[in-house]
Amino acid sequence: MAESHGEAKGTASAHTEAEGGHGFPPFQKETFPSQIVSLVITFVALYVIVSRLALPKVGGVIDARQKAIDGDLAEAQRLNDESEAAMKAYESELAAARARAQAIGAETREKLAASSDAERKALEDSLAAKLAAAEKSIATTRATAMSNVRGIAADAASAIVQQLTGKAPAGKTVEAAVDASLKGTA
């Protein structure tokens, strides 16, 4: 197969040699000017199109996209900051409200404690006054009772003496005796 291919190649190149007579196409110098001129014209045209129209256009689109992305990111950042600030404000508001509530509670508690203290004091005072009055009345009652007891005792003594002796003793003597007896018991 390789041999037949070699033959084919040989005949082919011989054929080319016979027809064109110039050898290997890339080395045919007489084609160079045409190719150079073609290349210069087409490449300059390409360069002009690329540098004037194509690249500014595509680059502009890419830049615009980058700008849009950057803008959106900045906007998102701004909104994020805003929401964070709102969150912070809410939290500080909440803390203030909580502190206020606590203050109100404490104040109310103090007020209530003070008023209950005052009431208790008033009650205690009135009770003490009542107690004093009661003690006083007891003392007077007792004093009255004691003086009655003296009279009763004197009467009883003079009655007893009258029953025993048949004559009433002198009032003064009885009273002195009762007093002495009361002093003795007292």
Place this chain on the structure above:
Amino acid sequence: MIDPIHQFHLNKIFTIGHIGNQEIAFTNSTAYMLLAVVLIAGMMLAAGRALVPGRFQSVVELSYEFVANTLRTSAGSHGMTFFPLVFSLFMFIFVSNIVGIIPYTFTVSSHIIVTFSLALLVFLTVIIYGFYKNGLKFFKLFVPSGIPAVILPLVVVIEIISFFSRPISHSVRLFANMLAGHVTLKVFASFVTMLGALGFVGKVGALLPLGLTVALTGLELMVAFLQAYVFTILTCIYLNDAIHPGH
């Protein structure tokens, strides 16, 4: 018989004019150069301007950003001055290479004079811009810093030789790759027709070169892109020398 070289023939379509005694012809090569320009311009200008690009617009923007990134990474942001040139070079070579893979077409870059002209364009751009931008400091390109004085003359000679052989290596690489690839494709494709003519057994045997031809077409697609890319990135590296000659 199938001639693997036939595809590289230039056929005159009509005569444009004369320069001296030399006839300037509109050839099949001219037609394919024109086709590449029309394809690139059409693609670039027809692409939409949507904020969220469609497929077609994405391809156009991808090619823009691909070349822009290649240039920026090798030649710095200052290299973007040459963006239109580099973009034109890449797209011209890439599109004409891809078109050349289609059977019966002509591959513009399979001619040394075309690739050499493009390489020379880059070479002259580097020299002219290098001297325009840096003045005599451009010669620093040939004197790398940090080299011992003893071997410096030798290094300078090597640098000068390598600098002046650039357009040759730059152009021959692209030309030889395209030429060899297309010759190989044609040879394997011709095996298919040769074996196919040998009856049933030959037709079965032709399956092997047919498969190889398909595989080679895939490889050539890659080579078409890769060589356009290599040409472009070398252009960027050479332009970087013109912008920053101090190594």
